Amino acid sequence: MRAWGSVGHYLQGPGIIDHAARYANLFGTRHLFVVDAFVQHMLGDSLFSEYGDLGGSSYDLVTFEGEISRGSVERVRREAGAGHDVIVAVGGGKVIDVAKMLAADGAALVVCPTIAATDAPTSAMSILYSDEGEMNDIVIHVKNPDLVLVDTRVIANAPVRFLSAGIGDALSTYYEGVSNERTGHANYVWCDTESGVATLAGRAVARACVETLFRDGPAAVRANAARTVTPALENVVEANVLLSGIGFENVGCSLAHGLGNAMTVVSNGERSMHGERVGFSTLSLLIAEDYPSEEIERAAHLCVDCGVPVTFEELRLDPSSDDLEKIARAALEAESWGASPVHLDVREVVDVLLATDALGRRMRGAEGAPTR
Ligand SMILES: [Zn+2]
Incomplete structure (x- = not known):
């Protein structure tokens, strides 16, 4: 259905x-x-x-x-x-x-x-x-x-960090939808005792969401920093609130939300915002699900340009190897993880987290300190 x-x-x-x-x-x-x-x-x-x-x-x-x-x-x-x-x-x-x-x-x-x-x-x-x-x-x-x-x-008058976090959350929508499409996993649309999968309309919304972020994300963040309302800001607000909102419900969540939510099990995990953790974890999804390098780097560039955290340090985390294993175990138990087509063990999830942080540090090294 x-x-x-x-x-x-x-x-x-x-x-x-x-x-x-x-x-x-x-x-x-x-x-x-x-x-x-x-x-x-x-x-x-x-x-x-x-x-x-x-x-x-x-x-x-x-x-x-x-x-x-x-x-x-x-x-x-x-x-x-x-x-x-x-x-x-x-x-x-x-x-x-x-x-x-x-x-x-x-x-x-x-x-x-x-x-x-x-x-x-x-x-x-x-x-x-x-x-x-x-x-x-x-x-x-x-x-x-x-x-x-x-x-x-x-x-536009609110701190930029909120818009950046929303971009992190919204960035996950399209890629998580693709995970769900590959596995035929149920979405979050209420249908009583039944469960359904994404419509063509849901998939189109998720695609419009990611396209808008790539087109207007950095300009929207600059507009917000200057406390101005511009067409780019209007577009990204619509992506963060409307397209991401009906998007995630209609196409489902997967590994990025499983991993992002799992970060709250370690101390300091709550010091970042939901969208910040999910944005970082979207890069983890791209790595784990074996996307081409250019696509992973394109998403990482967008995060850097929009102030979405790409390193543990920016997430205010300093995880020990025990912490990383705890996060990995919690992520593997998350309902949303089951929508991903990849099957990993704890060690492999830890490797994905470390690879994401290494990618982020490399990007930051090349592009300088975060703008916020
Ligand atoms: Zn979310």
């Missing part, structure tokens, strides 16, 4: 977040805003300035910070109270995942990401952590968000 899932509507442009209330009003009249505590401080009451013109519509606000776990979702649910017909998430991946859990009760979901660091905003997936911070639960919801509003002015 082929399966396709997608966000309902997607709007992107500078200043659009100012109209979040008006857009939320298209879906219902009792709104709950779940806002990242830092973002709430930054935006102040501007999110709510349109309510005077929205007739009888009303809103409640809860702020969120910290890790998302079943416990913290319940805390937000209690604080927010019942009866909301629209949930509006404003912030990064964790706030968005909390809002998805709340909207699973039947409310409409509007998502306003304030960084382009991951592909969480458009997907139907929530990632929950244990109270100790380990990733331990992936929830696939019946529906994707109804509307995603991406304000590129807000994203």
Whole structure:
């Protein structure tokens, strides 16, 4: 069976977040805003300035910070109270995942990401952590968000590191899709008890994603560093948020996510961002799955040019051989690893990690220090 899932509507442009209330009003009249505590401080009451013109519509606000776990979702649910017909998430991946859990009760979901660091905003997936911070639960919801509003002015004003991490995450999408295609592995589109594989539409989205990064990635990073909104930035924000988001769900993850997520089992593993680990691990995928050298180096050049980590040092890791084995074992146990056509043992995975770091150090040596 082929399966396709997608966000309902997607709007992107500078200043659009100012109209979040008006857009939320298209879906219902009792709104709950779940806002990242830092973002709430930054935006102040501007999110709510349109309510005077929205007739009888009303809103409640809860702020969120910290890790998302079943416990913290319940805390937000209690604080927010019942009866909301629209949930509006404003912030990064964790706030968005909390809002998805709340909207699973039947409310409409509007998502306003304030960084382009991951592909969480458009997907139907929530990632929950244990109270100790380990990733331990992936929830696939019946529906994707109804509307995603991406304000590129807000994203241009955020630190470049977030956009770079999003590029790392987005870079994996196409190559992981190819792994899945080779093995016929199931994608992440909700289809009850069945499982499906990628449609032609899903594969086309993944290809558009990688092509956009190669075309516009470095220019977008420069635009972000200068806090400017340019067509290149708009293109890469769309690649990081929309193409990568519906891409990964529709074509599936594999070795890059298996390895990137496994890095959190060693100390310091959490000091890098998800997309940074996945970007590095995409080079590992290309090495492990025996891509031609030119293709591996092309991807590595892109990472260097976009500030995506290519060495252990840039990932803030200084792994001992024990650490490398721990990462390898955790990666081999990951569900996503099973989508890759290569079968490796622990020693071979360690070799792939070391080869990736050596490639990265060589690239950095040739191209100088990272730009961020
Ligand atoms: Zn990811």
